[in-house]
Amino acid sequence: MELVFALVIGALTASGVYLILRARTFPVVVGLTMLSYGVNLFLFSSGRLATGEQPVLGTAASYSDPLPQALVLTAIVIGFAMTAFVVVLSLRNLADNEDDHVDGKQPYKSPAPEEEEVTGK
Amino acid sequence: MNHWLTAPVLIPLLGGILQAFMGYAPISLRRTLALATTVLMLVSAIVLLVLADDGSYRIYAFGNWQPPFGIVLVLDRLAALMLIMTAVLGLFCHLYSIGGADEGNRQFHALFLFQLMGLNIAFLTGDLFNLFVAFEVLLIASYGLLMHGGGTIRTVPGLHYVVLNLIGSAIFLISVGMIYSVTGTLNMADLAVKIPEVSGEGLNIVKAGGMMLLVVFGLKAAILPLCFWLPRAYSKATAPVAALFAVMTKVGIYAILRVYLLIFGDDAGELANLGMDWLFPIALATLAMGVIGALGSGSLKTLVAWQVIISVGTLLAPISLGSEAGLSAALFYLLSTTWTVGGLFLVSELVANQRGTAQDRIITAPKMQNRTFLSVLFLIGAVAAAGLPPLSGFFGKVLILQSVQSGTEMAWLWSVLLIGSFLTVIAYSRAGSIVFWRTVEGHLEKPDPLNGRISVAAGALTALAVVIVVLAGPITRYTDATAEQLHNKDAYTEILQTKMVREDS
Numbered sequence: 001m002e003l004v005f006a007l008v009i010g011a012l013t014a015s016g017v018y019l020i021l022r023a024r025t026f027p028v029v030v031g032l033t034m035l036s037y038g039v040n041l042f043l044f045s046s047g048r049l050a051t052g053e054q055p056v057l058g059t060a061a062s063y064s065d066p067l068p069q070a071l072v073l074t075a076i077v078i079g080f081a082m083t084a085f086v087v088v089l090s091l092r093n094l095a096d097n098e099d100d101h102v103d104g105k106q107p108y109k110s111p112a113p114e115e116e117e118v119t120g121k
Numbered sequence: 122m123n124h125w126l127t128a129p130v131l132i133p134l135l136g137g138i139l140q141a142f143m144g145y146a147p148i149s150l151r152r153t154l155a156l157a158t159t160v161l162m163l164v165s166a167i168v169l170l171v172l173a174d175d176g177s178y179r180i181y182a183f184g185n186w187q188p189p190f191g192i193v194l195v196l197d198r199l200a201a202l203m204l205i206m207t208a209v210l211g212l213f214c215h216l217y218s219i220g221g222a223d224e225g226n227r228q229f230h231a232l233f234l235f236q237l238m239g240l241n242i243a244f245l246t247g248d249l250f251n252l253f254v255a256f257e258v259l260l261i262a263s264y265g266l267l268m269h270g271g272g273t274i275r276t277v278p279g280l281h282y283v284v285l286n287l288i289g290s291a292i293f294l295i296s297v298g299m300i301y302s303v304t305g306t307l308n309m310a311d312l313a314v315k316i317p318e319v320s321g322e323g324l325n326i327v328k329a330g331g332m333m334l335l336v337v338f339g340l341k342a343a344i345l346p347l348c349f350w351l352p353r354a355y356s357k358a359t360a361p362v363a364a365l366f367a368v369m370t371k372v373g374i375y376a377i378l379r380v381y382l383l384i385f386g387d388d389a390g391e392l393a394n395l396g397m398d399w400l401f402p403i404a405l406a407t408l409a410m411g412v413i414g415a416l417g418s419g420s421l422k423t424l425v426a427w428q429v430i431i432s433v434g435t436l437l438a439p440i441s442l443g444s445e446a447g448l449s450a451a452l453f454y455l456l457s458t459t460w461t462v463g464g465l466f467l468v469s470e471l472v473a474n475q476r477g478t479a480q481d482r483i484i485t486a487p488k489m490q491n492r493t494f495l496s497v498l499f500l501i502g503a504v505a506a507a508g509l510p511p512l513s514g515f516f517g518k519v520l521i522l523q524s525v526q527s528g529t530e531m532a533w534l535w536s537v538l539l540i541g542s543f544l545t546v547i548a549y550s551r552a553g554s555i556v557f558w559r560t561v562e563g564h565l566e567k568p569d570p571l572n573g574r575i576s577v578a579a580g581a582l583t584a585l586a587v588v589i590v591v592l593a594g595p596i597t598r599y600t601d602a603t604a605e606q607l608h609n610k611d612a613y614t615e616i617l618q619t620k621m622v623r624e625d626s
Binding site: 042047067068075081090092102103 | 250254257261264268273276277279280281283284287288290291294295297298299301302305
């Protein structure tokens with residue numbers, strides 16, 4: 001279970017980081033979402049992975065830690081609100097600049113060489 | 122348990138909620154209520170400052186839970202100093218915004234108050250995860266404030282700011298998870314007890330977590346590789362917002378101070394002084410980068426935004442050396458530079474309003490109307506920021522220079538700080554002489570006259586540089602005591618022993 005869990009977190013984080021480095025706002029937003037999923041799972045695992053254990057007040061020697069679940073819940077709420085905000089901001093960027101490049105416009109390209117001037121002699 | 126501790130959080134919270142529901146009330150009513158809230162917050166900060174000055178730790182435990190299990194607010198001298206700094210800056214920024222900058226967005230005051238609330242929670246909290254929540258509260262409000270003012274120029278810097286801070290939050294959560302997985306606690310006092318006992322394979326996890334935490338705080342404080350978002354975002358923001366943001370980088374510095382002195386302090390076993398040997402060269406490089414940026418800036422607001430980065434470098438250099446004298450000097454400079462930079466942002470906006478299409482760019486333009494008043498304010502701000510005598514920046518820098526012990530660190534700090542200050546003087550005198558003196562004949566559309574509120578706000582915030590000099594004695598006594606208190610870790614961890622339920626009941 002640990003291996004699968006770690007692989008999932010790794011895959012989510014890696015694709016999230018890759019997408020954040022893209023130049024268009026849509027992949028960046030999707031990348032942020034995937035990164036936050038990866039982070040949430042990671043945070044969840046910080047209380048150790050256990051199935052069928054009693055919560056902290058039980059009588060058993062091993063128990064499942066409830067605190068990371070509270071942390072994840074907070075992180076999910078904040079992450080969800082932030083995703084909504086960043087979507088609106090990207091749409092605003094698209095509307096303002098008529099381009100969804102993260103810098104508002106394409107990086108400067110040298111203009112195509114002008115046609116040779118016709119000089120009459 | 123001291124219930125006063127919740128006042129700086131509850132006052133802006135209630136005031137902000139009131140504003141959120143009053144979006145369609147007359148603007149004069151909203152302004153009066155909003156300003157009253159900020160004044161009340163300042164009063165509560167003064168009360169807490171008086172309380173904290175006896176050198177003891179006061180806690181407020183939410184729900185009356187014993188500290189390591191519940192979230193606590195902790196008041197000490199450092200927290201009180203940061204609260205009063207924020208409250209004073211917030212009050213003058215608010216007064217300035219009431220002069221007309223708050224029009225155009227019905228939720229401006231609500232966002233402004235929520236931002237203050239987030240700052241106050243960050244300064245008071247004694248819990249690492251609660252610090253994350255406080256960062257989010259102040260960031261969410263700051264996203265809204267940064268976009269305030271309409272127009273399209275703020276969209277791209279705003280987008281960069283939001284995306285960068287979201288990545289920062291993700292890293293914060295990862296490092297919190299790493300630290301929790303080893304220590305099983307996030308209460309700062311409890312962490313300070315448990316970190317020295319960490320050994321074996323847990324050690325490297327905590328080490329990695331601690332270093333990632335430094336990256337997050339570095340992003341908030343805008344240290345060198347993570348500072349390039351700042352000049353564009355700050356120079357495009359509306360003046361009172363930019364001035365309030367002068368305290369945002371200081372939150373990062375506060376977090377570094379709190380976490381790295383308390384949790385990874387001198388007696389943290391193998392993790393003692395984690396990351397501090399990295400911080401010193403980075404701080405000097407940040408200072409140098411800020412000076413280069415200031416020399417190359419094309420408008421007054423960009424110049425002031427680079428000044429924020431210069432002050433971050435100047436502050437972190439003595440902090441990373443970790444001596445008590447250095448810490449005290451840094452806290453003195455922190456107070457001085459935050460208010461000065463805030464004042465300079467407000468003055469730049471006043472200048473921009475008087476120069477028609479030239480705005481605040483450093484170019485020749487027709488003569489301004491209130492040239493004498495504005496140029497005196499700019500002069501005071503620039504002298505205080507660059508660190509020339511007789512204003513507060515000079516004393517801050519002298520204290521910092523005095524605090525280092527002789528050695529290679531002293532050679533580096535003295536040379537970078539002094540050459541940097543000299544070049545800053547050049548940057549300010551170039552900007553000031555072009556903007557105020559090199560005027561051309563020409564006709565300007567008559568600008569709106571300066572109204573009382575904005576001139577009072579900008580003037581008073583700038584004049585605080587003089588007030589700090591007058592009160593330098595008491596302030597130094599206070600910062601000395603703060604530095605001493607910060608180095609005494611055992612007193613902080615004693616809050617874990619606080620009894621929440623009375624024995625006799």
